Amino acid sequence: MKNTKIFITKACSIGFLLLLSFFSSFSQSKTITGKVTDSKDGSPVVGATVQPKGSKNGTSTGADGSFSITVASNVNTLVVTSVGFGRQEVSVSGTSAGTVSLVATNANLNEVVVVGYGTQRKKEVTSAITSVNAEQFNKGNINDVAQLLQGKVAGLSIARPGGNPNAGFEIRLRGLSTIGAGTQPLVVIDGQIGADLNSIDPNDIKSMDVLKDGSSAAIYGTRGSAGVIIVTTKTGSRGQSQVNYNGSVSVESSARLTKHMTAAEYRAFIKPSGIGSDTAAKGNDYGANTDWYKEISRNAISHQHNLSFSGGNEHTTYNASVNYRDAQGIAINTGFNQINGRLNLTHRALNDKLVFNTEISTTRKQAKLGFDQGFEYAAIYNPTSPVFAKTPGQDLAKGGYFEVSATEYSNPVAVLKQNTNNNTLKRLNFAGSAEYEIFKGLKFLIRYAQQSSGSYTTAYTPSTAFIDRGFYNGVTGVGRHGYSYKANDEAITQLYENTLTYQHKISKLDINAIAGYSYQDFKYEGLKLGAGNFVTDQDRENFSAAQDVQDGKANATSYKNGSKLVAFFGRVNLNWDNFAYISASLRREGSTQFGPTHKWGYFPAVSAGVDLQRFVQIPAVNTLKLRGSFGITGALPPGSGLSEFTFTSGQGYLINGQWIFTYGPNQNPNADLKWEKKAETDIGLDFTAFNNRLSGTIDWYTRKTSDLIFNVNVPSPPNLFSTATKNVGDLTGKGYEIALNYDVIKQKKLTWTTGINYTHNHVVLSRLDPSAGDYIGASNLGSPGQEATQITRTFAGAEIGAFYNAVYRGLSPTGKFLFEDASGKAVLADSFPYVKRVIGHGLPKFEMGWTNTFTYGNWDLNFFLRGSFGHSIINTERAFYENPSVASIYNVVKTKYWDPKLKDAQLFSNLYVEKGDFVKLDNATLGYNFNIKKGGKNGVRSIRAYFSGHNLFTITGYTGADPEVRYSDQIGSLIGTTSNILAPGIDRRTTWVLTRSFTLGLNLGF
């Protein structure tokens, strides 16, 4: 990627030189020398263009930022430009220009944008692409790459409710583009398609480019429907040897909890004469006063260190880095440590005609996942229970902890302290490419990349633990003399690509073309084992010591599957005189995962842009580019073999006195399974105004995904199974995005830049094949006691993400639920038919991010607010535990909605649906750049220290711990949780509480 970028920059300057050499005149000349540096840290700017004002003749700066230019003797002003920096004019008297300091800018249209299989200058971009470079990333306590972008890109939603350091972020671009697999954008890291975003350390990233519309993503064909995030990692530059150290330490603590009764409140409530209690006590008072949240949580300390070396000579450049992270979770016994190493190496040979590129990165992450139920139970564990048993009857599992037998109820301290749930993740990424310039303008590139990851999970619940659900393989109760679980999962992806690029200029027309072939192979395999009944807990790691293995009670499963993608693609970009731009691409891609006659699909795209400034000069407007694009992208099915008539083994049966494994179909095969395709039209406007102080982008789009692949109900009979994976309908989405940036104050000492982005999207299941019924996407409230309680539904013709159930209308005089019937009347819930309606939506109507950056001398201050509006949340903590009847065992969730008069069984209604609107001060960072004496003995080039706060405040009416948007329903709490993307907005009980953290960091440059 880097090579092409350099190539294009170079080609452009050469182009300029050739074009403009006509204007050069012969006259007396002089030679001016100088140096160009970055205003931020004084580092040299390599490759900056230096031209005499009014002339197009020029030169470039060398590796140390210095230049020497011969100009006519009457020239006394030089113009210095460079990608990513503002244009600078320098007056020259004599032959020295001194040091020219360039200020980095985001609005510069010469900035290079990374697109699929190449780069473009920003002004040439004709589709919706947002670039975010390292300076703009979120700062502070960052352990996940997705966090860097959270709230920064209009249209890109990134969320992780709760503060579990081992939980991933959900990423959505422009809402849902599919209802099947692949709802998260495709990630491309330095050309490696389908890479894992977290296979790189956040410190190693130079920039991320988000391809938002169908046209820009279409070159990636089958997997581009949910958008593409292209990550470019840091590389070395010629001649400049640098060592950088970044380190930080963070303290994290809980910021918002689920509201529940204190021991005193609970005691008062269960007293026979207490509030809401008629004649009898409602629960047990065990005599203690325990704050369970306090017992299970802590001030979590995390630190991270990044050391990188980069540099190079004429032929070879390198960037090597080592990252170490140690993060504690706020729950006791949780967290992870991770070490990551990365090397980017570029070697040029044959007069730069042949460029080799190698990237190797490896990660080992050791995580203590803990048990998410810790937070669920902390909210509802009887606050009068002591942590440790006071009587033998309370010492249920003989582990010393207080325990009571009940459903989904275990001492949260014991859960986190007694049981282990660890995961080791190993990743190895390797990529190599060679590019050869066959003749001028024509280059051939061959690339091979391999990404492999292995995950090893080890969990144990000892003989002295009491656990009710939430452990692997459904282990419950008093430990079965210990139970050990291990899982080993491996994934390997191999990519082989050839591309041929061609660049040519005919008169005012710049032609840029690429053609390529791509082959990608995926394999996944794994083994899971679970067994209990050990003589001693010490032998937990040794399955041969588990009696269950001998007794046939062990669980052992394994799997292996895979698929292959083959594609041909091509693209032509045309630039007419830097004024009108056209791009067209086509990808023909085939996958093994479809029916025999439906394997191949075509994914075309076309886009165009024009600089309107060439037609009309609008006062104060500097640039105004109108662009439009259309593109078709695809989505793969959720798994392999869906079109095949396959058998799997099942339970045995007695046949003639012998147990024989039975075999039969595992699915209704669908030989007609074909590509799901999304067609998207995007119209956008890029502008800068007021001397480039205001810059902005507005995008409007409309998209339709047809032939949605989904597992729907089918009639059985005649089908073998009651569900089948079929192409069943259409999804339409509409939305707009606005991003504005304004330099409010731009003085020498003081600057203030403010930026805002706004996202709105609306996704409708516009058509559902009648054979699939009237609705899909139900989600169940769950155990205990609320099974068969469906709370979401997606209807044909309606918006995705509806909550569906009864409408609460108050309580009867006897404390029974009143729900609404078909005529809108309030009726008793248990004896009259009430109706279910749509009672909320889980997806936001709009989302916003607002960033502010101030610099004052050496100081800089950055704060970032993020908000989502118009979404509702199902507060399941309340739905399960706010009913006073639970007090017989559980503590009672007590929010403003709590009503002691309620005397009815648990029944779900919109009583438990709340508005989720929120604004969070996501991040505030105060930094100081120390003045460094140039050429100091110690070699220190730069020192920066910063202090950063994360989640400093949250404004919301939501009563649960975290009002963050749940883009999908995460069911289960261990590795292997399933998610239902059609059921957004459900705040599950196992979600961690919201956390706040403070970070102190130091960046050193040598």
Place this chain on the structure above:
Amino acid sequence: MKSKFLKISLVGGLLIAGLSCTKLDEAPYLYDKVTGDQFGKTDLEVSSLVGRAYSNLAGIGGNNHYNPLNEVTTDEEIVPTRGPDWGDGGHWVRLKLHTYKVDDPLPNNAWNFCYSGITTCNRLIATLTTLNTPTTLAYIPELRTLRAIYYFWLLDWFGNVPLSIDFNTTTPPANSTRKQVYDFVESELIATSPLLKKPTGIPDVATYGRMNYYVAQACLAKLYLNAELYTGAQQWDKCIAACNNIVNSGIFILTPNYVDNFVQNNQNSKESIWAIPFDHVKFTGFNMVMMTLSYLNQNTYNINAQPWNGFATTAEFYNSYIDPAQNPGPQGRVIGLSPKGDSVTGTLDKRAAANFLVGPQFSSAGARLSDDGADVTDPDGKPFTFTPYINELQPAAWRQSGARIGKWQFYLGETSDMDNDFAVFRYADILLTKAEATARKNSNWNDPVALALVNQIRVQHGGVDPFVSMTAATFLAERGRETFAEAWRRQDMIRFGTYNTAYGFHGADPADNLGPNNINHLNIFPIPAIQLNANKNLKQNPGY
């Protein structure tokens, strides 16, 4: 020149190498699956195929359809809402109250269970016909019988279900009438009966767990017993004939010990006509231990999981064993019906001790269990005691309330999947069926044949005094005592007209004659909404 040629051929070669790989056959990627059309080549593979039609039956042992639909809707079983447990949107309560809704889960589970079995039979009949070897063809009568039994269950639960009998028909079928389904079941059983193996002794290893002649006859007996409900026409003679085909074989005998039919290793029970051969490793799914026992009982039997504390019996039904008026016989100390469950003097029917788990509970080491989470209002307090008394159906039934279903004997070191085999058709039931058909045919509950059959069971299994005379009500009560929890009660109560009356926590159903043959529409379940949604050719049952 030479180097240029080399370069071009290198580039060209690489391109061609890449481009040539465009094969997208999926078969090489199906590592952990078997290609369906390749399966069935050996005898072992054929029996493995046939086994799939049976392995579906594991569902009978759980709480998803078979037991709760046939039992919780009656006076025999109850799943009270115990505070936060077993509320589940009210569907357990609705079973008890007969207010089941079209989107309740259990009827849908039952539908899927039956049709999953039926479509598997259809598929296998087609496959085995195509394979066309003596071995494969020999399985076909067996599969037809099994399919008929699945239809018998559907006929009983839903009445007007679609008859899908041909694997090659792909249009979603419309409903058939209850009569049409009945006719199909009858004709299939009659046609296949003579083609099935006829065991000459019990146990019969060759057919254990599978269809044989007597299984087909037992199903016919049950079909005819309820024929009037299904079709409007009585079939007492046919019912008696089918029973006699079993009785006269002489290979089944009434076990001297009632519990022998239900113990952990009951596979040799001489009463077992068709049992599902559950095993905690090889054939899992019989979860009664989890469904009925309370959390702390994990310690009683050293179970490897914590039970769910759900299913129980009602105090009234429990009382039908201990009340000397209902059930005359030797008297003794049994657990009484008061909230505290103090012991009282009552009939010592051996079947009460066999069928229920009641009273103080102990650990496997013999220590009295103490329940620190006991409901404060429960008069038993922390000493852990099951009492037949249940304070309320919902929302806050005490967690220790209700006598538990101990019929399939629990044993030490049990897992959540019991080893006890579940007899769908049991000899004692066939004797009671014959007795009832005889009494009804002669319109005389004191018919000597009927009375003798009932008393044989009473004396031998219950150890109680024989009836001197019988009424419909005493016969039904006796039937209940014998076949408790064996999933026949719903059918029985409907036949005796008591299903819609008030009992236990169930108030009388509103009278209507919306159902087929003018019976109450509640006597068949609604066709599940999800099925109507998936198959537009289906029509809802009347009254829903």
